[in-house]
Amino acid sequence: MTEQVVSVRGLRKTYGPFTAVEDVSFEIARGETYALLGPNGAGKSTTIEILEGYRDRTSGEVNVLGTDPQRGGLPWKARLGIVLQSTGESGNATVREQLKHFAGFYPHPRDVDELIAAVGLEAKAGTMIRKLSGGQRRRVDVALGIVGRPELLFLDEPTTGFDPEARRSFWQLIRSLQADGTSILLTTHYLDEAAQLAHRVGVIAAGRIVEQGAVDAIGGADARVPIVRWREGGEVREVRTPEPATHVARLVAAADGVEPDGVEILRPSLEDIYLQLVADAAATATAAASATTPPAGAGDPVTDIHPIGADR
Ligand SMILES: Nc1ncnc2c1ncn2[C@@H]1O[C@H](COP(=O)(O)OP(=O)(O)OP(=O)(O)O)[C@@H](O)[C@H]1O
Numbered sequence: 001m002t003e004q005v006v007s008v009r010g011l012r013k014t015y016g017p018f019t020a021v022e023d024v025s026f027e028i029a030r031g032e033t034y035a036l037l038g039p040n041g042a043g044k045s046t047t048i049e050i051l052e053g054y055r056d057r058t059s060g061e062v063n064v065l066g067t068d069p070q071r072g073g074l075p076w077k078a079r080l081g082i083v084l085q086s087t088g089e090s091g092n093a094t095v096r097e098q099l100k101h102f103a104g105f106y107p108h109p110r111d112v113d114e115l116i117a118a119v120g121l122e123a124k125a126g127t128m129i130r131k132l133s134g135g136q137r138r139r140v141d142v143a144l145g146i147v148g149r150p151e152l153l154f155l156d157e158p159t160t161g162f163d164p165e166a167r168r169s170f171w172q173l174i175r176s177l178q179a180d181g182t183s184i185l186l187t188t189h190y191l192d193e194a195a196q197l198a199h200r201v202g203v204i205a206a207g208r209i210v211e212q213g214a215v216d217a218i219g220g221a222d223a224r225v226p227i228v229r230w231r232e233g234g235e236v237r238e239v240r241t242p243e244p245a246t247h248v249a250r251l252v253a254a255a256d257g258v259e260p261d262g263v264e265i266l267r268p269s270l271e272d273i274y275l276q277l278v279a280d281a282a283a284t285a286t287a288a289a290s291a292t293t294p295p296a297g298a299g300d301p302v303t304d305i306h307p308i309g310a311d312r
Pocket of ligand 1: 040042045046085
């Protein structure tokens with residue numbers, strides 16, 4: 001049987017009269033990377049902080065590495081790696097000093113110099129943390145999160161402020177942690193990052209999970225139908241079809257063997273599917289709030305889809 005490192009059942013969190021998280025349930029298996037995706041204020045950090053033991057829940061069942069986080073002691077905490085959304089760390093120590101200091105809290109820490117190299121901070125190892133750029137400080141946060149060789153790593157928007165090259169080397173670092181069997185809970189607003197790193201994703205909107213599943217299955221088959229786009233008579237034409245190559249062949253045959261101008265096949269990215277799920281959730285909430293108001297945000301599925309691989 002698969003071992004679950006995280007199990008969340010019917011989680012609810014209220015702040016006074018406001019319900020931030022409602023009936024959230026999901027599991028993370030050992031070695032799995034699960035991405036929690038959602039718009040600002042959806043409840044991701046609240047959920048992740050409850051799992052880390054930083055926040056108490058209002059109700060529901062939560063088990064992390066066999067323990068209720070509200071009762072997790074130091075030995076349990078030492079098995080977790082945490083990269084918070086922001087640390088507020090001003091840092092009057094150098095990068096190496098800070099990492100050495102934190103390495104001392106763990107029974108089997110990573111080698112500090114190897115870690116500095118892994119996060120690409122060799123040139124800044126002797127620099128005060130407060131003198132680092134925002135993206136460089138974020139790399140220190142990531143290094144602090146993994147210095148103790150965590151079994152379960154929480155990454156709350158880990159690459160905010162990273163340049164594209166740093167983001168790609170961070171992905172490599174995460175892949176090496178995955179290869180070592182580390183389980184990961186990731187939140188990110190970069191959908192390409194989730195597509196690159198996660199095995200499964202959960203989409204959360206207004207405190208509720210609206211969909212979860214494997215990265216290449218979420219949203220269902222209908223949301224994944226490709227589009228053939230081409231230009232004809234100065235106008236852009238689009239057809240949504242599960243057999244795009246057949247459609248292109250038909251267009252070529254109809255033009256006596258000439259390839260249509262600008263022909264391309266577009267497959268919905270995780271970002272396209274995510275945006276549709278969030279728009280559908282907002283439309284459902286609006287419809288529920290006012291049965292007389294027509295739902296908003298459920299756009300035409302063809303024009304809502306963007307080209308694959310676009311770095312937006
Ligand atoms: N301490 C608090 N007191 C009152 N409301 C809070 C508190 N912390 C969070 N909230 C509210 O709970 C909701 C969920 O916040 P949360 O930080 O979990 O969202 P998020 O999904 O992590 O958002 P982001 O993507 O912006 O980080 C928001 O509406 C937020 O304003």
